[in-house]
Amino acid sequence: MSQYIAPIRDMQFVMRELAGLDAVAALPGCEEVSADLVDAILEEAGKFAGGVLAPLNWSGDQEGAKWNNGEVTTASGWKEAYNQFAESGWTALACDPQYGGQGLPKLISTAVMEMWKSANMAFSLCPMLTTGAIEALMLRGTDEQKDMYLPKMVSGEWTGTMNLTEPQAGSDLAAVRTRAEPVGDGTYRIFGQKIFITYGEHDLTDNIIHLVLARLPDAPEGVKGISLFVVPKFLLNADGTPGARNDVHCVSIEHKLGIHASPTAVLAFGDHGGAIGTLVGEPNRGLEYMFIMMNEARFAVGMEGLALSERAYQHALQYAKDRIQGTELGVRGGPKVNILHHPDVRRMLMSMRSQTEAMRALAYVVGAATDMAHLHPDDAVRARNQAFVDLMIPVVKGWCTENSVDIASTGVQVHGGMGFIEETGAAQHLRDARITPIYEGTTAIQANDLIGRKIAREGGATIKAVIAEMRAVLAEVGGVQDEAFAAIARSLDSGIKALEEGAEYIVATYGQDIKAAHVGSVPFLRLFGIVAGGWQMARAALIARQRLGEGGGDEVFYRSKIVSARFYADHVLPQAPGLAYTVVNGAAGALALSEEQF
Amino acid sequence: MSQYIAPIRDMQFVMRELAGLDAVAALPGCEEVSADLVDAILEEAGKFAGGVLAPLNWSGDQEGAKWNNGEVTTASGWKEAYNQFAESGWTALACDPQYGGQGLPKLISTAVMEMWKSANMAFSLCPMLTTGAIEALMLRGTDEQKDMYLPKMVSGEWTGTMNLTEPQAGSDLAAVRTRAEPVGDGTYRIFGQKIFITYGEHDLTDNIIHLVLARLPDAPEGVKGISLFVVPKFLLNADGTPGARNDVHCVSIEHKLGIHASPTAVLAFGDHGGAIGTLVGEPNRGLEYMFIMMNEARFAVGMEGLALSERAYQHALQYAKDRIQGTELGVRGGPKVNILHHPDVRRMLMSMRSQTEAMRALAYVVGAATDMAHLHPDDAVRARNQAFVDLMIPVVKGWCTENSVDIASTGVQVHGGMGFIEETGAAQHLRDARITPIYEGTTAIQANDLIGRKIAREGGATIKAVIAEMRAVLAEVGGVQDEAFAAIARSLDSGIKALEEGAEYIVATYGQDIKAAHVGSVPFLRLFGIVAGGWQMARAALIARQRLGEGGGDEVFYRSKIVSARFYADHVLPQAPGLAYTVVNGAAGALALSEEQF
Known part of the structure; x- marks a missing residue:
């Protein structure tokens, strides 16, 4: 361990x-926000x-979450850890103060989130999904919905889930079939099955607030006919406490390669008359x-x-x-x-x-x-x-x-x-x-988003600006008379050129031959990540050098940072030109076989 | 499934x-050997x-091998499959006909071995380890040892194991501590613990023949004081049948990431007076x-x-x-x-x-x-x-x-x-x-072997000859007027140059700065593999083109082969120059940190 x-x-x-x-x-x-506050956090x-x-990470993996007749028991120690997590206020860190949050900036919550995920990824998924549900309600919930759910979700008293995937609707959410039928009193009855629902059922809290994608009757086909609903595991009493059990049930949990302690639920909505939910935002x-x-x-x-x-x-x-x-x-x-x-x-x-x-x-x-x-x-x-x-x-x-x-x-x-x-x-x-x-x-979905919506749609404007920033850092690195910095400059230079070559290809090809552009999309994403990482490591090395020159201490840290940046330049950045070659030249071979030839 | x-x-x-x-x-x-025989096999x-x-692969993984009080039970269906495997003569394929083998060439047993490993890797490890033990006995066993063990190992009636690793002796076998004490009658009593013994205990056969590394009394320290012994699970009766239980026992089996159905045993030798074995070959x-x-x-x-x-x-x-x-x-x-x-x-x-x-x-x-x-x-x-x-x-x-x-x-x-x-x-x-x-x-051990014994020791003579063969193929590919072949030639050309650059660096550096050479060893191995694969794919493409020109049929296969070679050239070979850069330039950054800086 x-x-x-x-x-x-x-x-x-x-x-x-x-x-x-x-x-x-x-x-x-x-x-x-101050440096001292950040250090204390x-x-x-x-x-x-x-x-x-961290001590629960391995034991949680070995024990896993257990399903029994619709109930899910988390691993030993999980409940105590969750209670302590919520009581310490960690669930509320980045949330709106109006609902009990601490309203800290993303930069701080990012560092804290890294710690949860390093220590125990399976545990961290529970607050992470809750944050997603909180954001959905903050974004488009009615005041009534916000008042009903947000304070207890922010405090960690209840958790939240996101219900998107169905067996036939994974990457393609247009295929969602779950139905929502208006009852007439402002509520809806939800019918359907959702899969891969992280912490869709568990024993950590006395309510779970599900955000669910479903179709209204007569909704248009495809992505423009999907609405968002909030469906609590227990309907709320007038005083806001959990009341009657809603008709959403955990049919099973998955037997997975990893994150064993994070229950991945199959949820059945409406097997017994309909799960009651309310609409979030506008229909469709x-x-x-x-x-x-x-x-x-x-x-x-x-x-x-x-x-x-x-x-x-x-x-x-x-x-x-x-x-x-x-x-x-x-x-x-x-x-x-x-x-x-x-x-x-x-x-x-x-x-x-x-x-x-x-x-x-x-x-x-x-x-x-x-x-x-x-x-x-x-x-x-x-x-x-x-x-x-x-x-x-x-x-x-x-x-x-x-x-x-x-x-x-x-x-x-x-x-x-x-x-x-x-x-x-x-x-x-x-x-x-x-x-x-x-x-x-998936990585392919990210890469599609990157080359389409984020690059081709605007003719590469933002990535060109980023490349210009990279070049400015390169100029600074190139001006340092030092063997390590010379090595960094050499690799960063060819990395930036490769990224630019790849970006130009994407911009030029996307409208002409979208399949060819897509063949290069994942290699391009990797190329971008490698070069962007090299850019930041070069910045880090420059700052480290400056600090060492100032003689303010922390020498071991700053010297190690320069070594790390140099290693990255010698071992990671050199992959960039090969990736650019593949982005630009890789389409023909990838697309040549007919389905029958496979 | x-x-x-x-x-x-x-x-x-x-x-x-x-x-x-x-x-x-x-x-x-x-x-x-004929094409017809090969096809039939x-x-x-x-x-x-x-x-x-193949149908047992997933069920075997889920069920795993089970240890109980020193006995190991293989997964359901394993024993029947093993019996059928042995009865069909598959254990004997590449073995010496003198001991019942079929004496088929390595090229054929290679293809057959690929099938076993694809179908069910955990199963395939049992005959694979037996083959290793057979080879050890063939190589250095006495005639008596060969007659006692080989016919039943070749027939699959018994299996074999290789006992090298101990807790403190993994990659460093010089640290082996298991002892062998001469009894005086030509046998030895073996004492010690071996770990990671594949199929070290199982229920598939009624004997298991262990090959064991151990030290004789007063043996020199290090690698030159290690001798090889054969230690059967059951000592043999005069008629060659299994008799008394030998003092080698399975203390536990490992709980592993994969190959669950292949029992990985901890074997205790000599906890009850000494496991009886005989020396294979010469001492030390x-x-x-x-x-x-x-x-x-x-x-x-x-x-x-x-x-x-x-x-x-x-x-x-x-x-x-x-x-x-x-x-x-x-x-x-x-x-x-x-x-x-x-x-x-x-x-x-x-x-x-x-x-x-x-x-x-x-x-x-x-x-x-x-x-x-x-x-x-x-x-x-x-x-x-x-x-x-x-x-x-x-x-x-x-x-x-x-x-x-x-x-x-x-x-x-x-x-x-x-x-x-x-x-x-x-x-x-x-x-x-x-x-x-x-x-x-490990890959590092392979890479050490590659750059040291296989390249630097002979000044790169063999790899230079291989590179010359690659160049001859490149010349042929470059002569073909075709877009796909032009793409293959382009990537193969830069791949070969990268390989040559890396090899020259290894030869030049190994004697001067062995640590620097070793930093590049694994990237160099990868570089070599990629380029050697590209070389063979280029050969394959040339042959496919020739066959298509001859019009002898099988067009789908040969056309697909050219596409595959081209894809490899566009997507895999372009990694070569970056790897060569790392081989040549990667040492300083990798070795700069002191232990305290980690």
């Missing part, structure tokens, strides 16, 4: 020096994550509402990629320090050493570490931009940041989650044979990570 | 047209693999014998990488054909289509397919070279082939197994959310594949 120690120093560095915590703190509504969250959640606009919230959810899943990578790195590093095997390379008859001495173990650990740092840097920068996009008084600044966030969300989601599978797999490899033994715990990270490139939109 | 249909057409193509089945059939001792093996072994040369056999074992694990990739591909392809989701890209309001229509699903499937074909081509070519190295009458031809085989074994092992993890993971991705559900079976391939880059020497 592995420990988790929140990487607070790196989080502070990224928040303060890369993501602009000061600028976020200067936003309207963020007056209370990180420290408390780190204690909770490492002390309460449910999918539109979902899309507005989707950025948040996709960002959060991207954070899972980062968080699992951090956890897998810590786990592998600890093993590498403890495991004695072989002697130092090139030393005959020397003493046995720990495997951290072996060059390939080093390479693996540096690969895990540098990519994790790059993902954190990029994700937090996007988190801070979200705050700017929401809160900055200047319209132009808000718009610019929103465009950046919109562009980067599919990259954060797709790149960080795909990376996490590779990084967790590398973590298994560092353990050698022990990595394959479940008790070691390294394999759990790989099993848990494997869902992240799938849910909240 | 997925079906497995042996890819007999591609196997035939690779054996006949790439690996030189005719030349193998012309070798002394292979007089009976492939067909029978394919029936057995698809009809008997056990590790040397192991290394001689290791090529075979490593090749076999490389085949697991290929085999699991094939299985994952078939599984994902079937799902993609069956799963209806969304409409054709660029067609508004069109009918729902299967996901094979979506460009990124195409890309994923082609990536799985083209890499699997490339691995098969390379592995079978190495298999045929093994036959040439063993059987060709001309010393120079034998030596040349042996050098090629020695060079390529770590590539086949390292590259195919690392690929299989990625490919099985891509298979999960093709399934979307269903891929994460265990009942789908796609996740099992990923879980099973994850052991392959670890056992029989």
